Amino acid sequence: MTITELFKTKRCVFSVECFPPKQTTQLEKLQAALRAMGLLHPDFISVTFGTGGSAGGVSTVEVADFIQKELGIPALAHLICMGNDAAKAAAILEQLEQAGVRDVLALRGDRSPSRPESPDFSHASSLMAFIRARKPGFSLHGACYPEGHPEAGTLREDVENLRYKQEAGAEHLITQLFFDNMHFYRFLNLARRAGITLPVSAGVMPIVRRSQIERTVALSSASLPSEFTRMISRWQDDPASLYDAGIDYAVRQLRDLIEGGADGVHLYAMNDAAVLEKVYDGVRDLL
Secondary structure, X not given: OOHHHHHHHOOOEEEEEEOOOOOHHHHHHHHHHHHXXXXXXXXXXXXXXXXXXXHOOOOHHHHHHHHHHHHOXXXXXXXXXXXXXXXXXXXXXXXXXXXXXXXXEEEOOOOEOOEOOOXXXXXXXXXXXXXXXXXXXXXXXXXXXXXOOOOOOOHHHHHHHHHHHHHOOEEEEEEOOOOOHHHHHHHHHHHHHOOOOOOEEEEEOOOOOHHHHHHHHHHHOOOOOHXXXXXXXXXXXXXXXXXXXHHHHHHHHHHHHHHOOOOEEEEEOOOOHHHHHHHHHHHHHHO
């Protein structure tokens, strides 16, 4: 069963994201974490973009191949515009096909000094069109932003742009992380009114360490509701209590989303199987 077909058969699809390590010496550690995650039977695991090879790290293809062949779980491979041209993208698509991976999340990718603008793909939708033409048997997936993309003028304008992804062949959307579910419900209402019919997975990240607050939360541009900021203020200097409070917050957020009718929930677990297990234990009765 393909990832897209899962949304036709399940009330709520449960998925998790991992990222390839920057050093090949860390691959075995990731594989151990993935084996532990696999015991929870997520419906699919997405793998963020990593080039591997001369870059010195592990590639998305290598991790996705392990997930499918060793764990028997569908893998969703990320492919970005930034730093890639048509030739590089075509080569990666060939590698994915050889590995038996047919699901691709097409993204523009964050702007970075280490990744130049793509000469061939200005937006994720143009990368999607390229993939559809090169590999018509692949399933395409896209990203969306409950609070609007940071570069979009308004949320409504950003939602309207999702139609380009839908028209380019996207079959499913995954949201950027957020901490206030009302943003997700508002976004989903606007998307449906704009004619976006694709299933949407709601992205949630448990914040269990102070370093995540300073790095991930700041980079995501997600707004912070008062309940979340009170939790951080109370426990930021108490690592053990912050860990427990972060798990509890994520569980309550996920339970509300599942009971609220989300097509799927997607956990940004940061390669941490222990966090995934604790969160899953809090929602397994709803899945």
